[in-house]
Amino acid sequence: MSDNFKSILFTIVLCTVASLLLTLAASRLKPLQEKNALVNKEANILMAAGYIGSVQPPAEKIREIFKEKIIPANSKENPDLELYLTYADSGEISGYIVPFESSGLWGRIYGYIALENDGITISGVSIYQHQETPGLGAEIDKRPFLDNYTNKKIIDKNNNFKGVMVAKGRVADSISISERDHYVDGISGATLTGRFLGEGMIETLEKYEPISKKFRNNNIDFNTDNTTKKQLKGEP
Amino acid sequence: MKLLNNQYIKTMLEPIIGNNPINVQMLGICSALAVTVQLKTAIVMGLALTFVITFSNLVVSIFRKLVPDSIRIIFELCVIATLVILADEFLKAYLFGISKQLSVFVGLIITNCLVMGRAETFALGSTPGLSLMDGFGNGLGYSFVLIFVAFVRELFGSGSLFGYKVIPEFLYNAGYTDMGFMLLAPAAFIIIGLLVWLQNSLFKSQ
Numbered sequence: 001m002s003d004n005f006k007s008i009l010f011t012i013v014l015c016t017v018a019s020l021l022l023t024l025a026a027s028r029l030k031p032l033q034e035k036n037a038l039v040n041k042e043a044n045i046l047m048a049a050g051y052i053g054s055v056q057p058p059a060e061k062i063r064e065i066f067k068e069k070i071i072p073a074n075s076k077e078n079p080d081l082e083l084y085l086t087y088a089d090s091g092e093i094s095g096y097i098v099p100f101e102s103s104g105l106w107g108r109i110y111g112y113i114a115l116e117n118d119g120i121t122i123s124g125v126s127i128y129q130h131q132e133t134p135g136l137g138a139e140i141d142k143r144p145f146l147d148n149y150t151n152k153k154i155i156d157k158n159n160n161f162k163g164v165m166v167a168k169g170r171v172a173d174s175i176s177i178s179e180r181d182h183y184v185d186g187i188s189g190a191t192l193t194g195r196f197l198g199e200g201m202i203e204t205l206e207k208y209e210p211i212s213k214k215f216r217n218n219n220i221d222f223n224t225d226n227t228t229k230k231q232l233k234g235e236p
Numbered sequence: 237m238k239l240l241n242n243q244y245i246k247t248m249l250e251p252i253i254g255n256n257p258i259n260v261q262m263l264g265i266c267s268a269l270a271v272t273v274q275l276k277t278a279i280v281m282g283l284a285l286t287f288v289i290t291f292s293n294l295v296v297s298i299f300r301k302l303v304p305d306s307i308r309i310i311f312e313l314c315v316i317a318t319l320v321i322l323a324d325e326f327l328k329a330y331l332f333g334i335s336k337q338l339s340v341f342v343g344l345i346i347t348n349c350l351v352m353g354r355a356e357t358f359a360l361g362s363t364p365g366l367s368l369m370d371g372f373g374n375g376l377g378y379s380f381v382l383i384f385v386a387f388v389r390e391l392f393g394s395g396s397l398f399g400y401k402v403i404p405e406f407l408y409n410a411g412y413t414d415m416g417f418m419l420l421a422p423a424a425f426i427i428i429g430l431l432v433w434l435q436n437s438l439f440k441s442q
Contacts, residue, residue, distance in 0.1 A: 003304065003306070006304050007304040007306055007307050010302070010303065010304055010307065010311070011307060011310065014311060014314055015314070018314055018315075018317075018318040021318060021322070022318060022321055022322070025321075025322050025325050025326075026325060029325050029326065029328070029329040032329035032330070033325070033328045033329050033332075036328065036329065036332035037332075039332075040332065040336075056333075129336075133420075134273055134419050134420065136416075
């Protein structure tokens with residue numbers, strides 16, 4: 001009986017001490033961790049928009065560029081859709097960035113798609129989280145693959161939505177000329193990853209079609225944080 | 237020579253070469269396969285494990301006479317899990333990029349047989365000082381193997397070390413290509429297998 005009591009007492013003390021330690025560590029480190037997650041997100045938005053390359057500058061620099069270049073916004077009709085705007089030096093909206101989420105071979109894939117202000121052309125893509133096979137599917141977050149997306153079109157000449165799929169092998173070998181704007185080169189050995197990624201992107205882009213249409217019709221009226229926008233335009 | 241005969245130093249050095257945790261004890265192989273694609277991740281993983289195993293050995297050894305025998309495994313696991321979560325939280329706060337690449341493998345140190353194995357077989361029966369050195373030595377032994385495997389894999393798999401290209405461009409132009417196979421887990425298996433062979437032929441034959 002006393003043995004049992006001793007075991008229970010020991011366990012209680014042990015658990016209390018361990019949980020106190022962990023609580024202390026978690027609460028002290030939380031601000032730093034949250035900042036890291038935020039910087040990571042901002043870095044990926046900047047990467048999609050082409051402001052930084054695959055080599056990440058230090059955290060402060062990322063925050064600075066993000067503040068200067070990217071404006072979070074939303075549209076009146078679809079206030080739930082996360083959206084970021086980029087501005088040209090003239091103060092005009094130069095493009096928009098949307099987050100995407102896709103199935104993958106082993107887990108979800110997360111990233112950002114940057115589009116130009118014509119609402120048609122993709123200017124860049126970044127992927128920040130995935131669990132694809134290293135050396136094969138995992139190549140999707142590397143520059144050589146992502147650079148393929150630049151200048152691809154999400155609608156065809158008749159204004160029908162097409163999105164961008166990943167071809168099996170090279171686009172030049174397998175896709176007819178009229179379709180090449182809607183395909184990027186695939187990675188050999190990662191056909192399934194490519195298929196999932198293409199489908200996931202189309203799903204996201206379809207969801208954002210109302211916003212893309214506004215850009216196409218030049219009917220741009222987004223709610224943004226006005227003060228930052230004015231500063232950007234150089235107004236008082 | 238007197239230094240080498242010191243019991244503490246001996247305890248620490250033994251697992252680095254003679255009784256290496258991966259090559260001889262065959263423990264911790266799973267993580268050695270997973271995190272050795274790049275040198276950076278391998279080093280951080282080695283540090284995290286060394287931290288965990290050193291202090292888990294120390295704590296388990298300090299309380300070895302106090303712990304009721306019936307719950308000693310629970311006690312060991314609790315100590316190890318606490319240390320692992322601490323290490324994980326620190327990595328997330330200070331080395332975010334690397335912690336993202338290591339993903340679940342820092343958390344999986346908890347289930348690394350190496351940590352539990354040393355606590356069970358060594359720390360429960362030895363003084364805190366010796367246990368500390370044993371844990372530290374095993375951590376280093378593990379780290380060295382990890383770093384060696386990562387060195388080979390990153391060099392031949394991506395042509396770089398610590399993320400910097402070291403294979404010159406003209407070799408690529410002349411037709412050299414990186415070995416994609418090195419980036420996959422089976423490559424680590426083969427390298428570790430060769431290491432075990434080397435170790436056996438060097439030290440076991442006497």
